[in-house]
Amino acid sequence: MSSDKPTFSTETLALVNRIIARYPEGRQKSALLPVLHLAQSEFGGWLSPATMDYVASLLSIKPIEVYEVATFYSMYNTEPVGNCLIEVCQTGPCWLRGSDDIVEHLEKKLGIKNGETTADGMFTLKTVECLGSCGTAPMLQCGAEYYENLTPEKAEELVDKLRASGQRSSYMKSARV
Amino acid sequence: MGKKILLEHENVPGIETFDVYRSKGGYASVEKALKTMTPDQVTEEVKTSGVRGRGGAGFPAGMKWSFLDRKSDKPRYLVCNADESEPGTFKDRYLMERIPHLLIEGMITSSYALGAKTSYIYVRGEYMYVIRILERAIEEARAAGFVGKNILGTDYSLELYVQPGAGAYICGEETALLESLEGKRGNPRLKPPFPAIAGLYASPTVVNNVETICAVVPIINNSGNAYSQIGIGKSTGTKLISASGHINKPGVYEIDLGLPVEEFIYSDEYCGGIWKGRKLKAVVAGGSSVPILPANLILKTAKGEPRLMSYESLSDGGFATGTMLGSGGFIVMDETACIVRNLWTFTRFYHHESCGQCSPCREGTGWMEKVLHRIEHGHGHMDDIDLLVDVAKKIEGNTICPLGDAAAWPVASAIRHFRDEFEYHVRFPEKVKNPKHFEIEPMEAALATAR
Secondary structure, eight states: OOSSSOOOOHHHHHHHHHHHTTSOTTOGGGGHHHHHHHHHHHTTTSOOHHHHHHHHHHHTOOHHHHHHHHTTSTTOOSSOOOSEEEEEEOSHHHHHTTHHHHHHHHHHHHTOOTTOBOTTSOEEEEEESOOSOGGGOSOEEETTEEEOSOOHHHHHHHHHHHHHHOOOOOTTOOTTO | OOOOSSSTTTTSTTTTSHHHHHHTTTTHHHHHHHHHOOHHHHHHHHHHHTOBOTTTTOOBHHHHHHTSOSSOSSOEEEEEEEOOOSTTOOHHHHHHHHOHHHHHHHHHHHHHHHTEEEEEEEEOGGGHHHHHHHHHHHHHHHHTTSSBSSGGGSSOOBEEEEEEOOSOGGGGSHHHHHHHHTTSOOOOOOSSSOTTTSOGGGSOEEEEEHHHHHHHHHHHHHOHHHHHHSEETTEESEEEEEEEESBSSOEEEEEETTEEHHHHHHOTTTTOSBGGGOOEEEEEBTBTTSOEEEHHHHHBOTTSOBOEESHHHHTTTHHHHOOOOTTOEEEEEETTOOHHHHHHHHHHHHHHHOOSSSHHHHHHHHHHHHHHHHHHTTOOOHHHHHHHHHHHHHHTTOSSSTHHHHHHHHHHHHHHHHHHHHHHHHHOHHHHTSTTHHHHSOHHHHHHHHO
16 A cells, blocks of 8 residues: 555445444544554554544544644654564563563664664564563563563564564554454 | 452453353342442442552542532543553453453443443553453453343443553553543643543543452452451452562462561462572562662561551551552562662653653653663762752652652652662762673672772
8 A cells, every 4th residue: 555645445444433433423533542553553554644644534633633642652653663663661670570681682683773673674673661561571562462571582583483474563463362 | 368359260261251251150240230239339339348449549449439420411431441551560451361351340330330321441552462352352241231232131221442542651640541532642631620520521430440440340249348358457358469570470469458568579379489599679569650668668667567468558657668559560679689770760661651741740750860871870970869859859749640759759769768779879880880780799799899
């Protein structure tokens, strides 16, 4: 799908309408967060201005109402990211169990620094704040999946596995359900 | 060991499905409430139980319910706060993932009590797979006649939806959560009016934590009085504790409130002691926001009495020598843990998560993060330590929502109890450049050099 003229499939549009129906009449703006998740998943893993404008038109709200929300929440990417967005938790409980080591090994393995994307566009590495997985720390999230009780070795194996699968990570797709 | 009442069936295979959950007595509270009780009677039971908000604030849930404006002609809403984001806390995720129908059942029974016809479960976006689990559970409950029109043939109807967040700690604050559910930035609202009067869509709304709503199920099944018999004093019932950090058995444990902290840390039934045969150094007992306590003060109060896992005992001594039960996020640190570096991660977290509305929090969290970064990386000055205390003081109590306090308390308490470690960092910059400095040079020896 071309990124300058984003359009949802008929199927996704039906889902958007079902989401809007969850709220009282005139409160369709409530659908903004779930619809932005759908849009990010369908249009390349990030929210371009064109995508945000499209979402605004779907919900009959002003584009600025979408921009201000998209830039507030950490799960929305307002710039392109790699195929697989690897998010390593770095907050206290994960740090206590060795998240620094995980980040260090991933940086070496991927040949990039925290916050960067590999030259082939395959991986973006990012440290994030507490993901509610403190009892299974250290951990990282890629798409909807949580990878827990990590060791540097396990993290490196995961990179190989993700590279082999070649799939784009998406918060919307989970193998667990 | 107390009887588990929320996690009783946590290990039953298939408990996440409607059929198995139902075969274990699931949805009995809905039948009992809708067929034999009035909404006010349900609320009364919750009041009698003494159950307190399990998200962290500890406000009596029945009292919160009784504030709901029942005379308004606007629709009423129940919103479940499943935005679990307090560092150290992962109990709600465990509950929803393992026993999703317990939350669905609690939502139905509670919505009936409050007269809500539409209710929402707001789940942090990162828990997307949990959202799918809940949506499937709701569909199963709907197919069995527990959600939708005329539940169990009564004239009570309820629609139940799951709403995803998108990554923002602040949305755990109830008015920020409501803003977010309305499709806006998660900026907390000025109060009053409280949500009970003007919440979601300016309508009367109750916002409760996942665990609180789940607790309504045993309260209605066994009576509020029976629930109030569990626990100690005003800390009634059971509490889920998320145990993490340097312990042998991290995980979610359901305890009777009043369990001695020492037993919780060292018993094989719970944390199983400190890992690697090391000694306990400090504990953050209720999620990252509550004051950190050194080993001696977490095990015993300043008066020398055993510290208990209860709202009252943990806060005994005020902030000088006590802390808070908070969300039950129990973070344990062994003797090698660097208090300064841990605090720096916490402060970085609050800086990242500040919504930016109130300048003391927006600017103050940034300053604290920077100053701590400087100390931790060997560029600190002695004055920095008091500067941190000063900034923390200026944030505390000066913001719309409690995030400011939550950012200030960890800083103030870490300096209160571990000032020598901060001084050590300033005096020996070369030693602290390795982030594992206390592991390389044992803590005691390191501090002896510092003196």
